[in-house]
Amino acid sequence: MSTQAPSTQPDIIRPYGDTTGDGMVQMSFTLPIPHDKRAEGAALQLASKMGLDPALLVHAKAMGPDFTFFVVYGRVHHLVDLRQVEVVEREFPLLSPKEVNRAIKTRLRRKLVVVGACIGTDAHTVGIDAILNIKGFAGEKGLEYYREIKVVNLGAQVLVPELVARARAEKADAVMVSQVVTQKDAHIHNTTTMSAAFREAYPAGRVPLLVVGGPRFEEGSAERLGVDRIFGRGTTPGEVASYLVHALVTAKEARS
Amino acid sequence: MKPLLDLDPAEVRRARSLARKAGAPVVRLARSHTTVSVERATLRLAGLAGADHERVPWVNHLVDQVRGQVGLEQGVTTPVFDALRRGEAEDLLTLAQKAASGSVSFRLPEGREATRAGAVARREVARGIRTIDRQRAARERLVKRHGDPKQRPWIYLIVATGDIYEDIPQAQAAAREGADVIAVIRSTGQSLLDYVPEGATREGYAGTYATQENFRLMRAALDETSKELGRYIRLTNYASGLCMPEIATLAGLERLDMMLNDSMYGILFRDINPVRTFVDQRFSRQIHARAGIIINTGEDNYLTTADAVEAAHTVTVSQLLNEYFAKEAGLQDWQLGLGHAFEINPDLPDSFRMELAHALLARQLFPDAPLKWMPPTKHMTGDVFRGYLLDGFFNLVGAMTGQGILLVGMMTEAVVTPFLSDRDLALQNVRYVMNAAGGLTEDFHPPRDGYIQTRARQVLSEAVGLLDAIVHDSDAEGDPALLAAIADGTFGLMKRPAAAGKGLEGVVKRGPGYDNPAITLLETGESK
Numbered sequence: 001m002s003t004q005a006p007s008t009q010p011d012i013i014r015p016y017g018d019t020t021g022d023g024m025v026q027m028s029f030t031l032p033i034p035h036d037k038r039a040e041g042a043a044l045q046l047a048s049k050m051g052l053d054p055a056l057l058v059h060a061k062a063m064g065p066d067f068t069f070f071v072v073y074g075r076v077h078h079l080v081d082l083r084q085v086e087v088v089e090r091e092f093p094l095l096s097p098k099e100v101n102r103a104i105k106t107r108l109r110r111k112l113v114v115v116g117a118c119i120g121t122d123a124h125t126v127g128i129d130a131i132l133n134i135k136g137f138a139g140e141k142g143l144e145y146y147r148e149i150k151v152v153n154l155g156a157q158v159l160v161p162e163l164v165a166r167a168r169a170e171k172a173d174a175v176m177v178s179q180v181v182t183q184k185d186a187h188i189h190n191t192t193t194m195s196a197a198f199r200e201a202y203p204a205g206r207v208p209l210l211v212v213g214g215p216r217f218e219e220g221s222a223e224r225l226g227v228d229r230i231f232g233r234g235t236t237p238g239e240v241a242s243y244l245v246h247a248l249v250t251a252k253e254a255r256s
Numbered sequence: 257m258k259p260l261l262d263l264d265p266a267e268v269r270r271a272r273s274l275a276r277k278a279g280a281p282v283v284r285l286a287r288s289h290t291t292v293s294v295e296r297a298t299l300r301l302a303g304l305a306g307a308d309h310e311r312v313p314w315v316n317h318l319v320d321q322v323r324g325q326v327g328l329e330q331g332v333t334t335p336v337f338d339a340l341r342r343g344e345a346e347d348l349l350t351l352a353q354k355a356a357s358g359s360v361s362f363r364l365p366e367g368r369e370a371t372r373a374g375a376v377a378r379r380e381v382a383r384g385i386r387t388i389d390r391q392r393a394a395r396e397r398l399v400k401r402h403g404d405p406k407q408r409p410w411i412y413l414i415v416a417t418g419d420i421y422e423d424i425p426q427a428q429a430a431a432r433e434g435a436d437v438i439a440v441i442r443s444t445g446q447s448l449l450d451y452v453p454e455g456a457t458r459e460g461y462a463g464t465y466a467t468q469e470n471f472r473l474m475r476a477a478l479d480e481t482s483k484e485l486g487r488y489i490r491l492t493n494y495a496s497g498l499c500m501p502e503i504a505t506l507a508g509l510e511r512l513d514m515m516l517n518d519s520m521y522g523i524l525f526r527d528i529n530p531v532r533t534f535v536d537q538r539f540s541r542q543i544h545a546r547a548g549i550i551i552n553t554g555e556d557n558y559l560t561t562a563d564a565v566e567a568a569h570t571v572t573v574s575q576l577l578n579e580y581f582a583k584e585a586g587l588q589d590w591q592l593g594l595g596h597a598f599e600i601n602p603d604l605p606d607s608f609r610m611e612l613a614h615a616l617l618a619r620q621l622f623p624d625a626p627l628k629w630m631p632p633t634k635h636m637t638g639d640v641f642r643g644y645l646l647d648g649f650f651n652l653v654g655a656m657t658g659q660g661i662l663l664v665g666m667m668t669e670a671v672v673t674p675f676l677s678d679r680d681l682a683l684q685n686v687r688y689v690m691n692a693a694g695g696l697t698e699d700f701h702p703p704r705d706g707y708i709q710t711r712a713r714q715v716l717s718e719a720v721g722l723l724d725a726i727v728h729d730s731d732a733e734g735d736p737a738l739l740a741a742i743a744d745g746t747f748g749l750m751k752r753p754a755a756a757g758k759g760l761e762g763v764v765k766r767g768p769g770y771d772n773p774a775i776t777l778l779e780t781g782e783s784k
Contacts, residue, residue, distance in 0.1 A: 030677045063680040064429055129445060134750055135525045139633065139669075141560075144527075144750065153527065155448075155758060 013080045023075045030069045035062035043070040051076050092246030100241045104148035107249050111150045115167045116176040117158035120190040127178035131237050140236045160194050164201045172208045173248050179214040187216050195226030209247050261620050261712045274723035275576035281736035286538040292762035294539045295319050295332040297501035298774045301384025304348045307454040314352035316451050321355040325362045329767030333377035335362040378773035382784050385777045388508040392548040402488040405436040409662035416441035418460035420470045424477045431481045431489045434683045439492035442466050447497025447526050466493050471510035495540045498759045504540035508547035518554035519581045524750045529757035541585035542778040553578040556597035556630035564599040568614050569718035571596050589624035597630035598650040613711035615657040626660025636669040643667040651689035656696050
């Protein structure tokens with residue numbers, strides 16, 4: 001006999017405060033009004049419109065003359081249907097810097113070389129620097145921080161032939177290009193020019209992995225632009241590093 | 257106060273003398289080179305401001321033109337003021353405008369002509385230096401009138417909306433809530449721009465551009481708030497990146513009170529050329545010294561990339577180097593906001609005791625410096641409740657070890673830009689700890705040879721070991737040992753060779769007739 005409770009997972013659940021099914025949640029927020037009775041009423045009205053019933057205002061405090069901060073506890077009656085939860089899967093697993101380094105070291109057995117640049121007239125290196133510079137972005141260190149990745153950051157306003165030449169000289173595994181500020185779809189034009197130049201300069205099948213990033217690219221347009229992957233706004237260095245391992249280490253092994 | 261750590265004075269002396277030995281050849285290098293940004297800063301002191309319709313500053317046009325025609329080996333001012341004396345234009349602005357369209361020919365005057373051009377240059381640059389002197393006097397007057405914060409550490413808060421007109425009410429609100437120092441974070445990437453943007457700006461990435469007009473607007477607003485609160489509110493910005501000398505100059509002209517200004521941050525974390533950085537840094541620190549600005553160094557950054565226990569001594573090494581370079585440039589102890597941070601993994605046993613040991617070590621090595629204590633960032637996870645507790649412990653170390661400047665930690669670090677409520681809760685946290693435990697400095701005496709003393713001594717001895725390795729480093733090119741050490745990845749794991757990195761093309765070796773009236777006035781202390 002098993003000592004565990006029957007483990008049939010229900011499909012319908014509610015938040016758990018201290019009893020199964022009690023639906024209790026807690027939240028905090030600020031309203032842009034001075035703290036008085038009316039403010040407290042306003043907070044309760046918001047909680048009730050958000051579906052907390054009953055809502056319990058446990059804390060209200062003035063934050064300066066014009067704002068009030070609230071903490072509210074309450075019961076929600078919403079049901080969560082686990083069968084309807086949709087998860088958009090990334091096509092690659094997210095790895096820690098340690099895991100990225102280990103994967104490259106043990107499976108590629110040399111440093112992975114990344115050449116990055118802003119091409120065309122774009123002088124905004126914000127994107128490429130956030131991904132490449134050790135300083136990084138959103139609390140994650142950039143690719144320079146990864147011991148097993150060699151980063152060559154060419155900076156801004158790099159000409160495509162220069163980028164191709166440097167990628168060849170460095171034997172780049174991946175080429176990373178960022179396009180932040182663009183006019184008249186210059187980012188699309190620049191990207192297709194770049195991918196065409198690489199396909200011309202390299203024998204078929206030997207082109208480095210082409211990765212572009214920037215806030216204006218459409219998801220799913222990678223193929224049309226002739227590149228391997230597009231990253232949009234908010235991408236962190238860790239995601240890019242994980243992708244590189246996926247595309248250059250894991251996928252290659254699977255093929256060979 | 258009796259020292260809390262039993263450090264060997266001979267070991268402390270040895271650490272300082274090694275820092276001097278590592279730094280001195282780099283200072284010689286800085287004194288034998290100039291950069292486009294140092295020359296542009298000098299023109300800014302002479303009163304050249306503004307930009308063309310494409311927002312390219314006139315100082316960039318003029319320096320580029322002079323460099324293209326006669327080079328910068330003699331400095332920019334001699335050929336510029338020679339051209340003015342020859343009647344190429346009636347004033348500096350017109351000269352820059354004409355030069356930008358290619359209609360001025362510069363030459364290198366000789367003999368008496370050169371002397372005369374030098375005298376005019378000195379007279380004009382001295383005006384800027386005197387403005388900086390007046391601003392320093394104005395600060396001293398305002399501090400006397402409104403008063404300094406009642407407590408130490410001073411409470412340092414950040415605003416960063418990207419829009420100067422949003423930053424202003426936020427900064428004023430933060431001051432009303434208790435902030436003593438307001439820092440306006442710069443737009444991401446400004447450090448890599450080789451020009452200073454112009455005018456009031458309303459669009460930035462994760463921060464607001466540092467411009468002269470933004471400095472002026474914010475300082476004026478905080479002067480109002482200082483008056484309202486009866487407490488002088490200090491303003492901070494960033495003298496770092498490719499335009500470090502110019503930003504420092506603008507800060508002096510517009511009476512900023514503190515500037516982030518680290519000796520190696522740009523090299524290690526922004527891949528800026530090491531020579532460019534050290535030349536720019538020396539000039540910017542000379543300006544800060546003159547302007548009475550407190551610098552903040554960036555040692556916290558080492559701990560965000562390396563492990564805070566294993567790399568604790570790199571913080572001490574960087575503090576010692578920053579101290580050497582700062583004093584060489586004329587800064588006084590009270591102007592050295594040497595940085596350190598609460599970044600040890602909270603899951604480690606005794607993490608709090610180690611934080612105390614490290615903070616006390618910095619306190620005792622630099623007893624007269626207003627140390628800048630930086631909150632946890634690396635181990636803030638998004639669990640805001642745990643983050644709030646961690647910030648409380650950070651504040652407690654600050655209270656127990658007499659830190660000078662405390663950057664207020666936000667529980668939403670690494671989650672969102674702080675909500676209004678996050679800032680208020682963070683300040684409540686600081687106030688509670690200061691109120692409850694501020695007096696602990698009286699009672700807290702770590703026992704002789706106990707855990708804290710032993711750990712502090714260990715870090716100091718590792719720091720001495722690293723400094724010793726640095727001064728014995730060398731490379732094939734015969735660069736100064738510190739540059740060789742930076743090139744082979746001694747700091748923050750980053751390899752930065754002296755002949756690579758951004759901004760290298762803006763470095764020029766000084767010729768025998770090099771003249772820079774700003775540097776002369778800054779080094780002699782003269783004002784005419």
